Amino acid sequence: MKDLTKKILIGLTLMSTLEVAHAAYPDQPIKLVVPFPAGGTTDVLARTLAVKLSERVGQSVVVENRAGAGGTIAALAVARSAPDGYTFILGTFGTHAVNHALAKNPSYHPLNDFSAITTVAEVPNVLVVSSKSPYKTMADLIAAAKAKPGELSHASTGIGASPSLSFNVLKLMSKIDVIEVMYKGGAPAMTAIFAGEVTFGFDGVTTSTPHIKAGTLRPLAVSSSYRIPTFPDVPTVAESGYPGFDVAAWYGIWAAAKTPAAIVNKMNAEFNAILKMPDVREKFEGAGAKMMGGSVEDFVAFNKKEFDRWTAFIRASGITLQD
Numbered sequence: 001m002k003d004l005t006k007k008i009l010i011g012l013t014l015m016s017t018l019e020v021a022h023a024a025y026p027d028q029p030i031k032l033v034v035p036f037p038a039g040g041t042t043d044v045l046a047r048t049l050a051v052k053l054s055e056r057v058g059q060s061v062v063v064e065n066r067a068g069a070g071g072t073i074a075a076l077a078v079a080r081s082a083p084d085g086y087t088f089i090l091g092t093f094g095t096h097a098v099n100h101a102l103a104k105n106p107s108y109h110p111l112n113d114f115s116a117i118t119t120v121a122e123v124p125n126v127l128v129v130s131s132k133s134p135y136k137t138m139a140d141l142i143a144a145a146k147a148k149p150g151e152l153s154h155a156s157t158g159i160g161a162s163p164s165l166s167f168n169v170l171k172l173m174s175k176i177d178v179i180e181v182m183y184k185g186g187a188p189a190m191t192a193i194f195a196g197e198v199t200f201g202f203d204g205v206t207t208s209t210p211h212i213k214a215g216t217l218r219p220l221a222v223s224s225s226y227r228i229p230t231f232p233d234v235p236t237v238a239e240s241g242y243p244g245f246d247v248a249a250w251y252g253i254w255a256a257a258k259t260p261a262a263i264v265n266k267m268n269a270e271f272n273a274i275l276k277m278p279d280v281r282e283k284f285e286g287a288g289a290k291m292m293g294g295s296v297e298d299f300v301a302f303n304k305k306e307f308d309r310w311t312a313f314i315r316a317s318g319i320t321l322q323d
């Protein structure tokens with residue numbers, strides 16, 4: 001009886017200790033890992049969130065850029081981190097819905113190796129041509145591609161990246177024969193378009209907008225299912241003859257798998273509160289992003305749906321990483 005009483009007391013003490021630990025969370029700096037270099041869309045979003053989160057929880061939030069392998073290096077590091085709520089990743093649909101299907105030997109599983117916190121935002125792509133191009137509409141472009149198979153070209157920023165997937169979905173739906181030319185980043189890809197090296201390209205609205213406003217690029221369509229406030233007169237690809245076309249890069253917050261539910265729920269609440277702040281919304285939407293957010297359960301369902309969607313598409317289309 002004494003042994004049983006002792007065990008009960010020990011169990012109650014451990015439970016109390018865990019409750020106190022969770023109640024005190026966070027009591028040390030938090031790390032928000034970005035899987036790409038500083039200066040890009042993901043980095044801009046992360047730094048905005050980090051400042052606000054720090055203000056709300058009373059701890060410093062450090063943004064750590066760990067670029068490489070399309071985001072895989074950063075994602076793997078977070079998957080292997082301690083599930084204590086002090087390391088998060090601002091991942092993308094690439095790190096958590098696309099890369100797994102492209103890799104011959106995936107180093108992590110985007111659904112099983114993480115604790116989902118919340119979606120953050122999505123950023124559509126814009127189909128652009130040089131302002132000197134003869135193509136005024138997407139219909140003009142597709143007609144030319146069909147009339148001259150294998151002659152037109154598309155500027156992409158990497159297999160599995162949002163612009164490349166937008167192109168490949170359009171290529172499949174329209175049955176056009178177009179060359180895909182790879183560039184190391186959105187900047188050189190856009191330069192190649194307005195220099196006339198390639199015919200057209202999909203690019204994130206965040207990075208294409210300055211070129212469009214400067215008059216060097218002409219927007220023909222947007223990749224999302226909705227028109228974007230930045231260019232309300234530019235039709236969607238779906239409106240331009242391809243119903244159901246809907247591709248946009250999206251961003252979310254994850255921690256390592258087995259992070260305590262109390263921490264997951266707390267951070268979900270914190271990030272959702274941040275996403276509702278007027279100044280945050282203004283900054284995100286100014287960068288062409290559509291705000292998301294929502295419950296943990298909604299994010300888990302959304303992530304699985306996107307994972308299944310892109311896995312099926314990649315396998316059906318035969319897209320592979322170049323050696």
